[in-house]
Amino acid sequence: MALVRLAVTAGEPAGVGPELLVRLAATPLAASLVAITDRRLLERAARRCGVSIELIDDDGSPIDSRAACTLRVRHVPLEADEVPGQPDPRNASHVLATLAEAADGCLAGRYAAVVTAPLQKSSINDAGIAFSGHTEFFARRAGAEVVMMLASPQLRVALATTHLPLAAVPAAITPVLLTRVLRIVDAELRGKFGIDQPRIAVLGLNPHAGEGGHLGREEIDTMIPVLDALRGEGMHLLGPLPADTAFVPAQRAHYDAVLAMYHDQALPVLKSEAFDRTVNLTLGLPFIRTSVDHGTALDLAGTGRADPSSLIAAARLALLLVARGQEQHGP
Template structure:
């Protein structure tokens, strides 16, 4: 039957609901899904696509195309395609936290999430920087963001920060945690017995022996040397402009970038449609799509479901490796 996963479509006015409708048109062998959403929104998405949708009790089993067990999380006001309403922000966050509660309680083996609209959630009076940060606070743990596609995996030391704030944010604790969490996930969630991690430098040319910045000499290299002494296989710090060459990528299992736009443009260029966003360090697997709400496409049947399909496959495989 496969592990039981929580599925959260995200922003009700975006493409998330219709992607979920497309997802359940093909019965799965690798996992079982329970959605946390407004049933009216899902039915509207199915109608717009002209596809069957049979919403079931959350404890029921999907047996036919279009079957989807559901935990109903009603919106405050009706939702319209392409027109997000801040009054529904609480329902969007509520679906995420209720699914996370189920994961922490052991009812679900993992969570798959669709795209949310940060600005609309904040306009609704809820301080929100991202689902990664939300789930970390909810679980009371530190996490690492990783994006992955079939070509490369990129984990991040820092995430959504202004560029001028990045150097001060990279402390010994932060860098050690990022390396240790990424290596643990490569072993546990990806099944790599002896993972090899490439660590990028912060500065151009990885500092060029201190001529272009001292962060590599003063912090990054000492931390990596100490972690190598503990048995980690770490390559670097390498210059970011050459680390992603195919010949070098073949020599490691993931890349640890110092900041968001250092590693993610390469990943998205190499395979955006198949990319997924993983939260490493949670007590359960969480995988998200690597795209936004695409409000202009909502309800038109034009949205590509590839990232959601990849997210479900990835989460199911991670949950299975954890023995769920």
């Protein structure tokens, strides 16, 4: 039986992504790994890591097995050779080209899923290209409405807003946004995670979920009417809940996922307890996309010491979601 083809992007060339990708390839993961990046970048990363890796030009053909330390490559050339720890805006076009190939390849059926290593958003913006992140890029490329979720073995957290300044969050939490996000999360918990009746805990925006309007009225004026309307459609929604107590063990038993209102409201909890096992995934895309839950770690780039655990977890989750989709819909 042919192995699942996973596209893997290397992210920021000057970051730890290329080294993580090489270490992923050194594992016996049962997948046809296709690195979308510069072949020479991988060769240099392998030398820094002290890993002997066989790089094979990808011709798109299926394979039934993969030996550890072998990696197929879809070559996308760098504009300038990387200097570890020093992102170069000249390579912004290279990074975006790797993401475009991964997305377009998934849409065309060349890859079953894409797994992404971390990139440096500031370097792309320094090149004069407006860019806010992987999630937003893939959403535009696929013409899809999406939601960012981070998942560990113990906890799943989706975000109503992603890379917004905190001052812009209250105005962004609208009935239209909340309705769209909750419908996507509910549908993907059913479709991707196989949960028949998902239970979603919705965090309030304000301390103590507004405390009856004394600490803010967003819960009363915006959130509660949306949650009540969606409950009327059959969704199982808890909240709005105070964020400071929503993650205690007694609460966790009552939900399958959490919807946080902004990026740092819930992610510190997740990352503090399972940083090396947490995976970033994009809900709502017409293909599977998973990623590491950390940044480019420029201080570690070039040392060969970066921990590949999150990238390995992302690849394993991608394989699990592909297998679950095949069980539901056929290969």
